[in-house]
Amino acid sequence: MAPKGMIVIDRNLCKECHLCIQACKQGNIRPGKEFNQKGYRPVESAEGGKCTGCALCGIMCPEVAIEVYRD
Amino acid sequence: MAPKGMIVIDRNLCKECHLCIQACKQGNIRPGKEFNQKGYRPVESAEGGKCTGCALCGIMCPEVAIEVYRD
Amino acid sequence: MQGNCVIGEAAIRAGCRFYAGYPITPQNELTEYMAEHLRKTDGGVFIQSESEIAAINMIAGASAAGARSMTSSSSPGISLKQEGISSMAACELPGVIVNMMRGGPGLGNIRPSQGDYFQATRGGGHGDYRTIVLAPATGQELADLTMDAFDLADKYRTPVMILADGMMGQMMEPVVFRKPKPRQYPECYVLKGAGNGKSKFIRGLILDAIEMEEHNWKLARKYNLISQKETRCEIHEAKDAEMVIVAYGTAARVAKGAIRRLRSMGLKVGLFRPISLWPFPTRELRELSEHIKHFIVFEMSTGQMLDDVRLALQGFANIDFFGRPGGVVPTPAELSNVVSRRYPQKDAYVDRFLRFKVVEGPFGP
Amino acid sequence: MQGNCVIGEAAIRAGCRFYAGYPITPQNELTEYMAEHLRKTDGGVFIQSESEIAAINMIAGASAAGARSMTSSSSPGISLKQEGISSMAACELPGVIVNMMRGGPGLGNIRPSQGDYFQATRGGGHGDYRTIVLAPATGQELADLTMDAFDLADKYRTPVMILADGMMGQMMEPVVFRKPKPRQYPECYVLKGAGNGKSKFIRGLILDAIEMEEHNWKLARKYNLISQKETRCEIHEAKDAEMVIVAYGTAARVAKGAIRRLRSMGLKVGLFRPISLWPFPTRELRELSEHIKHFIVFEMSTGQMLDDVRLALQGFANIDFFGRPGGVVPTPAELSNVVSRRYPQKDAYVDRFLRFKVVEGPFGP
Amino acid sequence: MNVKTIFSGFGGQGVLMMGYSLAHGAMMHGFHVTYLPAYGAEMRGGTANCTISLGDEEIASPIASEPDYLVVMNAPSLYTFQNRLAKGGILFLNASIIEARPTRKDITFYAVPCAEMAEEVGNPRAANVVMMGAFLQKTGIIRPEIYLKSLETIMGSKKKTMPESNRKAFDAGFRFLESVNGGTGR
Amino acid sequence: MNVKTIFSGFGGQGVLMMGYSLAHGAMMHGFHVTYLPAYGAEMRGGTANCTISLGDEEIASPIASEPDYLVVMNAPSLYTFQNRLAKGGILFLNASIIEARPTRKDITFYAVPCAEMAEEVGNPRAANVVMMGAFLQKTGIIRPEIYLKSLETIMGSKKKTMPESNRKAFDAGFRFLESVNGGTGR
Amino acid sequence: MKKIFGRPRSLKPTPTHYCPGCGHSIVHRLVAEVIDEMDMRGTSIGVPPAGCAVLAYFYFDIDMIEAPHGRGPALATGVKRVLPNHLVFSYQGDGDLAAIGTAESFHAANRGENITIIFINNAVYGMTGGQMAPTTILGQKTTTSPPGRTPLLDGYPVQMSEILAQLRGAAYIERCTVNSPPAVMKTKRAIRKAFQYQMDKRGFSMVEVLSPCPTNWKMSAVDACKWIDEVMTKEFPLGVLKDIGAKEAGKEKKS
C-alpha cells in the first residue's frame, strides 16, 4: 500500500505553470479555475487522497508553492 | 662544390643579436667591433668567400639587415 | 513607430550600413530593429557583439573601412564604451552612438533619467576630447537628429552621441522621415587597402609629446569650430517671459506641459531647450539672459547641465534648480507647482552665486 | 623611492590588504611593488587581473568583504573602469583608485598629462555620482594623500581617486611615512556571512523609481557634505600677489618654479593649488578673488579645471589660460615667460566672460 | 482638445494593444498622438500599462499626471491608478476579475464584465476588444469605424486573426454601455 | 644652492644608475633632491636620460629647462641636450664613443674616454662609474666618500658587485680630470 | 503528518518575479537547500548577476552582493580572497557568463579561484527580452536573430563547460538540467559536490543548468521542459565535464 501523503498549495505563490501536474505520477494535481491576486489560476490538489507524499511535485515547483506532508 | 654567395649587411640596421652567426652553417659571419650610430656593434661577413648564399642568415635576421646574393 | 525604431529607421535611411550592439534595456528595440531591417539592406551588417566594448570597436573598424556605422546602449553599457569613444575621437573616426539613459549610478534602474549628461558632454573617456551630443525631445527629432548625427560625424570626423532616455525610446509619435542628404566626407582617411599607392594608417598613439600636443590642439581647434557652428536650441514662449525653464529631452517635454499650465495661470514662463548639449548653446542662452533674469534649470538628475548654464550666465541672472533623479519623470502639474513657487517677485535680487542648489520634491537635499 | 612605489608603500602601511591591477605604463612600478610587497604582508592579496574591468570589480568584492582595497591604472585603463566605479559609488563601497594619467585621448602616449580631469571630477561613469579626487604634487603628498584616500573612502563609503601623472610616478623624492590612523568605518555594511542573524545585501539596482530617487538624493547629500568638509588646497605666495596661477599636481610644481623666477623679476605672482580636485576648493578660491583679480589657469591639457575656476569665480576676476596637452611638461622658464606677458597692467579691465581661451605655446588654437 | 488615457492591467491581457490601437486610430483620425507604454521590460509577469495622449496640437508631455480616462483590467491597477484620475474623469473596469469598486465620488465609472462577454461572442481572448467597445461608446474619442479599421491594420500586420470576431467583441462592448449610466464611488 | 644635472645616453649604459646614485648620495648629504628618469618604458633600445635636481630648499620643479651640468654618454644625446645646457654650464662627454665635440662657446666641456679607462681598471662595465668620478671631481657637488658609500648601498641591495672595482673605476675618473682644464666649443 | 518538503531556510518566503515555469526559481531553491544541508547559511556569500536573477538578493536569505553584468567571477574572486573560508558563489546567466563576462569566467577558472559558478543556460537573454545569447541553438529564433541563428552571421552556440573544463584551474564542472524531478535531484547533487570541492579548496567549480525560459522560448512551461530534452541537450550534452577526483583530496590546500 502506498504511503499516505498530503500537499498544501500556497494559492498566492502558484503561477499556473503546471509543472507539478506533469510531475505527479498519481494525477493528484489538477488545474484550477479561480484567479488569484496576481491573475494566475493556481492548481488544486484533487480530492480522494491519491497523494503518496512522494514530493515530486514539490521538487519541480519553481515557486516553492507546494508543501508536502507524509505520515 | 657549394654555390657562391655573398651577403651585404646594413650596419645601421644591425642590432648585434648574433642570430645570424648562429644560423650560418658556414661560419661566414662574425661579431663586429665598431659601434654604429645606435650604439650596437654590427656583425661582419668574414673574408674568404665561404658564403654559399643559402640565406639562412637573412631568414633569421630580425632587422632585415642582411641581403643575400647568389650567382 | 516606437522611438527606438525611429532611430533605427532614420539611421538606415541615412545610409548606416553597419551596426553593432549589445542588449540592454531600454534600447533593445533599436538593436532588434537593426537585426531585422539592416540585414535586409544592400551590404548592411548587423552584429550582436559579445559586449559593448566589442561593439564600439567594431564600429571603429567599420567606420575606418568607410561605412556609416552606429552602436547603441544605455548608461552602464555606455560607460564601458568610454575607452573606445576616446579612441575614436583620437583617431578622428566618425560614428554614431546612441545612449538611452536609465537611472544610475550602477545598475540603477531602467526608467527615464538624465544622469549621464556629464559623461556625455565632458568626455567620460580619458584625454582632451569632446563628443557632439544631440538630445531629441520628439519623435520627429529622433528621426531628424539621427540623420544629422551621421552628417555631423562625417563632417567633423568625430563620434556623435544621441542622448535620450527610455521614455523617448518607448514613445510612439507620428514621424515623417525626410530625404537624407547625400553623404559628404573626406574619403582620404578611409582604409581601402593601399592599392598601388602609398599605404596609410589610422592611429591614436603618438609617442612624441610635441607631436601629440600638436594633435591635441588640432582636435581642440576642431572642437572650437564645432562650438561656434553647431549649437542648436529651441526657445519657446520666451518673448514676454519673466522666467525661463532650461531643460532638454524628456524634461523639456514635461516643461512644455508645465508652461501651458503656468501660462493659463497667468505666469509668464518660457523654455530654453538645448538640443545640442555639447556644444552647449552658450551664446544663445546668454543673449536670452539680456532681458530675462530668472532661470530655473530642470533636469531628471541632481544637477549636471546646471554647470553649463552657470558657465554661460556667469552670474548675470538668477538660477534655480529642480531635479528628479533616479528614473522619476515628474508630471507637468508637479513642475508647474515648483516653478510657480519660484516665480520671481518684482525686482527680485540677482544672486550671482548659486549658493545652494535649490531642490524641491520629496527627497530634496 | 619612486613615486609609484611611495603610493604602494603608503597603501600597505595604511592597511591596504587587497590590490588588483593590470599593467599599463606609467604606473607599472606600483603594480610591481604590490606584487612584491603586498603578498608578504599578513593576509595581503595581490592579483594581476585579466583586465582593468576585472580589477575594479575585484576590489569591489574585496571591499564588500571588509578589506581596504586598491587598484591602479592609467588613462585608457581608467576609462574601462568607469562602469565599475559608478557601480561602487552606487553600492557605497570604499576603495582607492590610482590614475597615473598619460597623454590622450586614445592610446595617446605615456608622458605626463592632465587630460583626465573631467573624467575624474565629473564622473566618467554613468549616473549622478561623484568621486573624491586627490592630486598630489610632491613625493611626500603621494604618501600622505594615499593614506588619506583610504580614510576618506572609509569615512564616506565611496571610491576615492588619486590623480597624478607619469612624472609624479617616476620621480624620486625623500619621503617620511606618517603613522596611519586606526581604521574607522561603519562595519555594518560589510558582508561576512549572515551568521545566525539577518542576511544583508549590497546592490546598486533599485527598480522602483521613487526608491532610486531617494538613493540618489542620499548620495547627493553625502556629496554635499564632502564638498563642505573635504576641500583642500595650498595657497602659495598669494598675500601680495597681483596675479595668481591656478594649477595642480605636476603643473603646480612647474608653477612654483616659475613663481620663483617671476618674483626674482619683481612680478608678484602666487599660486592656488587645488589638492582636492573634487570637491573643488571653490570657497577658498572665491575668498582669494576678493583681493586678487587676475588668475591664470595652467593645465597640462587644453583646459578642463578651467571650468571649475570659472564656476567658482563667476566673473569676479579675469581668467587667463595656458595649456600644454599631450604629454608636454613646460619648463618653469617657459611658464614664467607666458605669465609675465599676461601680468596685469594697472587697473586692467575685468572681463566676466572668458571669450576665448587664451593659449600660448607653439600650437595654441 | 487634449485628452489623456491610461490603460492598465497585467501582462497578457492585451493592455498595451488596447492603447496602441487607440493611438493608431487617433492618428488616422488626424490627432497629434503620443503612446507611452510603461517601462517594465526587465521584469516580466508584473503589471503593464500605457498612456495615450491625443490632441489638436503637439503633445507637450506624453505623461498623464491626471488622466481623463482610465481603463483598469485587474485589481492592482485599480488601486494604483484610481487616485490619479482627473476630477470628473471616467473609469472603466474589468468586472470579470475585479470585485472592488472605486472609492472616489468625483468620477464616473463603468463596470464591464468583458471576459464573460468575450466568451459569449466566441473569442475568449478578446476581452480587451470588448473593453475598447465600451470605452469608445462612452468617450467617443474616435468613431468606431476608424477604430476598427486601425485594429484590422494592426492585427493584419501581426497575424491573420479573425477580424470578424474582433468586430463582434467590439460591438458587444459598445452596445453594452449604450444604455448604462455610470456609477460613482461609494 | 639649486643645481640641476641631466645624465643621458642609450639604454644599457647605466645612465639611470648614474643619476640615481648621485641623487642617493645627495640625499645622504642632506640636500633636497628629485630624481626624474625620462619616460621611455614602452620603448626599449632607445635613449635613456634622467634629471637630478638638488638644493637646500624644496625643489620647485624637477624638470631642468637649463641644466647646470650635462653628462652625455652617446652622440645622439650630445645633439639633443647640448643646447639646453645653461650658459656657463659644464658638459661631460664619453669620448670613447663620441667623436663630435660641442659647438657652444659659452660652456666648459670635458671629454672622458671612460670605456677605455674602465677596461684599464679591469671592470669594462663600469664606464659610468668612471664618468661619475670625473663628474664629481669637477662639480664637487658631494664628497667622493659619500658618493661611494651610496653606490655601495645601491649596488649591495641589487647584487654583490665588487665594490672594490667600482671604487677603482671612480678613482680613475676622479684623478683623470684632476689636472685637466675644460675645453670650450669650437 | 510530518512536513517532508517545504521552503529551505536560506530562501526567504518572498514571491519571486520569475515567469511561470522558470528554471531560475528551481535552481534558487536547490542552492538554498544545499546551503542549509551543509549548514553554511551564516558563512555563504552569493553574487547575483545582471540578468533575470538580478533580484536574487530578495530571495536568498544569505549575504549577497550584486555584480555588474558579466563581472560576477571577478567580484566573487575579491570576496573569496578576503574570506577564504566562506562559501562564495557567483550566479550567472549565459549572456552574463559567456558573452560580456567571457574573460572573467575564463580567468577565474584558470586561476583556479576557489569559487563556484552556478551557470543558468537558457539559450537567450531572458531579462532583456529574448535576444540571442552565445548559447542560442542554431536556427533558434530570437529577437536579434529573427530568421533563426545562422552560423555564418551569428556564430555557433558556445559550450562553456567544455571550454572551462580544459583549464587547469577547474576542479569540477558538470552540466545538468531541471526539466524533470530526477534531473532536479541530479542538479542538486552537482551543486552539493561543487560546493564541497570549494570548501575543500580544490579549485574552481561550476554547475551549468539547462534551464527553461518559457517566456522567451514562447512555449508553455511543460513544452519548455520537453524542448530541453529534445533540442537543447543535443547541443549541450549533460554530464560531468571535469572532476579532478577524489585522488587529489590530499593535495596542498590553497589559502
Place this chain on the structure above:
Amino acid sequence: MKKIFGRPRSLKPTPTHYCPGCGHSIVHRLVAEVIDEMDMRGTSIGVPPAGCAVLAYFYFDIDMIEAPHGRGPALATGVKRVLPNHLVFSYQGDGDLAAIGTAESFHAANRGENITIIFINNAVYGMTGGQMAPTTILGQKTTTSPPGRTPLLDGYPVQMSEILAQLRGAAYIERCTVNSPPAVMKTKRAIRKAFQYQMDKRGFSMVEVLSPCPTNWKMSAVDACKWIDEVMTKEFPLGVLKDIGAKEAGKEKKS
C-alpha cells in the same frame, strides 16, 4: 650576382624599435613576404595592438588601423565585414589576446569571422616591461611574479590555440615558433595557409608564434631561442591544432 633575399615590398625600409633578437620583427617580415607573394599589398588591412608591436604601422607598407589594447579582433571584424574581399589580420601579443582581449578573440573565432590573427606569444607583457602574461610559464619570474609564477596564486599558463580550436568557427590554427631558420620557414607557411583560408572565406584562422623576448626574459637572443625549445614548447607544443581541411573547400562561402 642576383639578390635572392632582401626586404619584402610590404615592409617599409624603416629601422624598428624592437630589441635585438626580438621575434616581432621576424614575424613582421614573414607577414610582409606572404602578402607580397600573394600579391595582396594593395588589398590588405592590418590591425596592430597595444603591445610591443604598437608601432607596426610604421613598418608595414600596407593600410593599418590601431586597436585599443585587446580589441583587435573586434576592430578587424568591423573592417572585414565592410570589406569582405580584403585580407584583414589582427596582430596581437599574449597579454592583448589572452588577457584583456579574451572575449574579443574568443568570439571572433566563434563567429567564424573571416580574419586571421597573428598571435605573438612571448610569455610576458613585453611593452610594459615584463609583467606576467596569461602564457607565462609556471615558475617563470616576471616583475609581477617575482618568486616565479605560482598556480595557486596566479593561475596556469593558458593555451589559447587549443581553446580557440575547439570553437566551430575556427578553420585553421597552428602554433609555430621563429627560433631557427627551419622554424621560421614553417611559420611562414602557416601564415600563408591562414591567409589563404581567409581569402577562401573558410572562417577564422590564427597562427600562434612562440616568440623570443630576450629583454624581458633577461637572456641573450641566442639563449632565448634555446629557451623556446627547451622550456616553452613543453608548455606550448608546436603543431596544427585545427584545420578544417581541404575537404570543405567546396562549402558555401561566407559573404
